[in-house]
Amino acid sequence: xxxxxxxxxxxxxxxxxIKAFFExxxxxxxxxxxxxxxxxxxxxxxxxxxxxxxxxxCVTSGGTTVxxxxxxxxxxxNFSSGHRGSASTEYFLKAGYSVIFLYRRxxxxxFCRSLPEDPLLECFTSTDDSNSQVDPSYAEVVKRAxxxxxxxxxxxxxxxxxxxxxxxxxxxxxxxxxxxxxxxxSAMFYLAAAVSDFYVPWESMNDRNTTMTSAPKSQAxxxxxxxxxxxxxxxxxMRLAQVPKMLYVLRNEWAPLAFCISFKxxxxxxxxxxxxxxALKKYKMHxxxxxxxxxxxxxxxxxxxxxxxTVRRDTTQLMAxxxxxxxxxVVDRHSAYINHSDA
Amino acid sequence: xxxxxxxxxxxxxxxxxIKAFFExxxxxxxxxxxxxxxxxxxxxxxxxxxxxxxxxxCVTSGGTTVxxxxxxxxxxxNFSSGHRGSASTEYFLKAGYSVIFLYRRxxxxxFCRSLPEDPLLECFTSTDDSNSQVDPSYAEVVKRAxxxxxxxxxxxxxxxxxxxxxxxxxxxxxxxxxxxxxxxxSAMFYLAAAVSDFYVPWESMNDRNTTMTSAPKSQAxxxxxxxxxxxxxxxxxMRLAQVPKMLYVLRNEWAPLAFCISFKxxxxxxxxxxxxxxALKKYKMHxxxxxxxxxxxxxxxxxxxxxxxTVRRDTTQLMAxxxxxxxxxVVDRHSAYINHSDA
Numbered sequence: 001x002x003x004x005x006x007x008x009x010x011x012x013x014x015x016x017x018i019k020a021f022f023e024x025x026x027x028x029x030x031x032x033x034x035x036x037x038x039x040x041x042x043x044x045x046x047x048x049x050x051x052x053x054x055x056x057x058c059v060t061s062g063g064t065t066v067x068x069x070x071x072x073x074x075x076x077x078n079f080s081s082g083h084r085g086s087a088s089t090e091y092f093l094k095a096g097y098s099v100i101f102l103y104r105r106x107x108x109x110x111f112c113r114s115l116p117e118d119p120l121l122e123c124f125t126s127t128d129d130s131n132s133q134v135d136p137s138y139a140e141v142v143k144r145a146x147x148x149x150x151x152x153x154x155x156x157x158x159x160x161x162x163x164x165x166x167x168x169x170x171x172x173x174x175x176x177x178x179x180x181x182x183x184x185x186s187a188m189f190y191l192a193a194a195v196s197d198f199y200v201p202w203e204s205m206n207d208r209n210t211t212m213t214s215a216p217k218s219q220a221x222x223x224x225x226x227x228x229x230x231x232x233x234x235x236x237x238m239r240l241a242q243v244p245k246m247l248y249v250l251r252n253e254w255a256p257l258a259f260c261i262s263f264k265x266x267x268x269x270x271x272x273x274x275x276x277x278x279a280l281k282k283y284k285m286h287x288x289x290x291x292x293x294x295x296x297x298x299x300x301x302x303x304x305x306x307x308x309x310t311v312r313r314d315t316t317q318l319m320a321x322x323x324x325x326x327x328x329x330v331v332d333r334h335s336a337y338i339n340h341s342d343a
Numbered sequence: 344x345x346x347x348x349x350x351x352x353x354x355x356x357x358x359x360x361i362k363a364f365f366e367x368x369x370x371x372x373x374x375x376x377x378x379x380x381x382x383x384x385x386x387x388x389x390x391x392x393x394x395x396x397x398x399x400x401c402v403t404s405g406g407t408t409v410x411x412x413x414x415x416x417x418x419x420x421n422f423s424s425g426h427r428g429s430a431s432t433e434y435f436l437k438a439g440y441s442v443i444f445l446y447r448r449x450x451x452x453x454f455c456r457s458l459p460e461d462p463l464l465e466c467f468t469s470t471d472d473s474n475s476q477v478d479p480s481y482a483e484v485v486k487r488a489x490x491x492x493x494x495x496x497x498x499x500x501x502x503x504x505x506x507x508x509x510x511x512x513x514x515x516x517x518x519x520x521x522x523x524x525x526x527x528x529s530a531m532f533y534l535a536a537a538v539s540d541f542y543v544p545w546e547s548m549n550d551r552n553t554t555m556t557s558a559p560k561s562q563a564x565x566x567x568x569x570x571x572x573x574x575x576x577x578x579x580x581m582r583l584a585q586v587p588k589m590l591y592v593l594r595n596e597w598a599p600l601a602f603c604i605s606f607k608x609x610x611x612x613x614x615x616x617x618x619x620x621x622a623l624k625k626y627k628m629h630x631x632x633x634x635x636x637x638x639x640x641x642x643x644x645x646x647x648x649x650x651x652x653t654v655r656r657d658t659t660q661l662m663a664x665x666x667x668x669x670x671x672x673v674v675d676r677h678s679a680y681i682n683h684s685d686a
Contacts, residue, residue: 073422073423073537074419074421075419076417076419077408077417077419077420078416078417106449109461112464115463117449118452120455120458120462120463120488120489121452121489124489125489126489126490132467132477133474134475145464146463146464146467146468150468194416197579198578234585235585236540236583237581238580238581240581241578242577242578242579293414
């Protein structure tokens with residue numbers, strides 16, 4: 001099956017493209033376990049203390065990888081620290097939302113943003129069998145990380161689901177979307193993850209084995225890219241296929257009632273706003289958060305059908321971040337969306 | 344300047360290729376600081392307590408990245424947990440070596456192999472301002488991680504230097520090699536890192552900017568790969584150049600007296616041994632450690648000029664690892680190398 005855009009045999013609709021993509025991806029190993037967790041989490045939030053359903057947001061965070069080999073040693077990665085996703089999760093929890101945190105393994109966790117790179121080795125000075133002494137300069141952030149993160153998880157407000165590859169990410173996102181359908185308008189998708197645009201179709205990949213060491217030079221084509229990963233014969237040509245646009249299917253099929261926010265990252269503001277506008281219309285997003293790479297921690301522009309709103313961090317406060325006012329705005333618009341639909 | 348193998352204008356010797364590679368790479372940001380640390384570390388080890396120079400090994404660990412953009416969001420990565428490098432470092436320290444641990448940011452640290460993925464959130468149950476309660480099931484590994492790692496660093500036996508990109512890795516490796524020259528035969532290189540074979544020449548890369556969104560389709564060529572990273576126009580073609588073989592220059596110019604061990608990873612044992620043999624001869628390594636992907640935690644084959652030695656972990660012990668007997672063998676051969684040269 002040919003998964004490519006622009007080739008003769010390409011499936012024609014986004015739905016068919018995604019069906020073909022999923023058919024060719026390796027099955028999710030722990031799908032049953034994830035489904036059970038999601039079911040429990042959604043049920044708990046359908047029956048909250050006040051008798052109404054809680055609002056639930058799925059925050060995606062970090063970057064996806066694209067394996068270049070089946071027994072994967074080499075892969076293409078999208079860098080993202082997960083800072084925005086983890087910070088946003090904290091503010092959503094504060095605003096009373098329950099959060100499904102779909103994050104890249106190893107990236108920043110909620111309430112852990114202020115920790116150093118290697119917290120265990122950098123924050124603790126000594127230890128006996130059951131207690132560890134915390135370096136005083138880190139006492140506050142370590143305390144916050146451990147208590148608030150654990151508390152949100154144990155009280156059932158935070159469900160953390162890790163991914164690594166684009167294949168895992170999209171399959172888990174679908175499971176989440178389908179499970180959140182029962183929440184209707186109260187569900188939100190806040191898609192801050194850096195998702196690969198291109199991938200190597202799984203079925204055209206070879207195992208990392210002898211074929212890697214003896215392939216002849218030839219024109220780039222899917223799969224053959226892998227044969228050619230050997231270090232004795234000049235340059236390496238690779239051809240990657242486009243990842244089908246999942247936003248379309250998310251909005252139209254998986255969770256048509258959910259409030260949907262996607263992200264755009266560029267370095268040129270003019271192009272950025274054009275692309276954000278396009279995503280808004282093409283995928284029927286409710287909001288697109290436009291980031292300029294160099295200023296993304298200071299401000300973002302929120303694009304909706306009616307307006308473009310610049311959201312800035314409070315620069316009078318040293319520790320203030322842009323996610324604080326951003327989540328305020330998002331929650332506000334989600335409320336309006338729910339109320340408008342009720343009317 | 345053309346950095347390619349097999350093209351008309353390619354520099355002809357490994358030395359020239361590496362010179363060209365370094366001239367085209369972004370300069371190392373903290374080079375001066377690294378040089379100072381190395382100088383102090385080497386001086387301390389030149390004058391040990393017994394009046395003789397300590398043995399010093401540079402252990403490389405984890406995988407290098409290849410940026411696909413100058414303001415890097417996308418990159419190719421070589422997966423490596425850093426388990427072998429960190430385990431080997433522990434055994435070298437135990438054998439009395441001082442270790443320069445050149446590791447990929449975020450990968451496994453010495454004495455931390457048995458910790459869970461996110462130790463801070465998984466090992467600690469509660470905390471007050473200065474103490475954190477350790478989950479009893481993790482008490483032993485947390486204690487070991489904190490005390491032994493800190494102790495090795497504070498007593499001056501362990502110098503940890505992080506890298507991310509192939510450019511950083513090779514530049515820091517050169518600084519280390521040059522600084523270890525004064526140790527002569529007492530220096531060792533144990534090159535366990537998973538180093539990229541292919542890269543995008545820095546000078547041919549564009550900033551992540553408007554060029555990414557408007558390039559026409561065209562044949563793959565260096566740099567143009569970057570222009571084409573946009574998600575609206577079919578497949579992505581990339582062409583990567585070969586990373587020059589640094590082992591040759593390391594052995595012949597940077598540190599000609601040091602004892603050198605490199606690693607080969609494949610999935611087919613026959614091909615593996617052939618490639619290990621080739622590396623041994625081509626780069627004049629003293630040892631090549633041949634790993635088969637699926638069995639690499641159980642056994643490795645050490646290839647020297649005279650012999651092929653299979654090294655296995657002690658399967659009668661649950662926690663025994665292959666690095667324990669491997670480092671025994673390596674230290675033994677390093678001793679013979681020093682003594683033979685003295686004779």
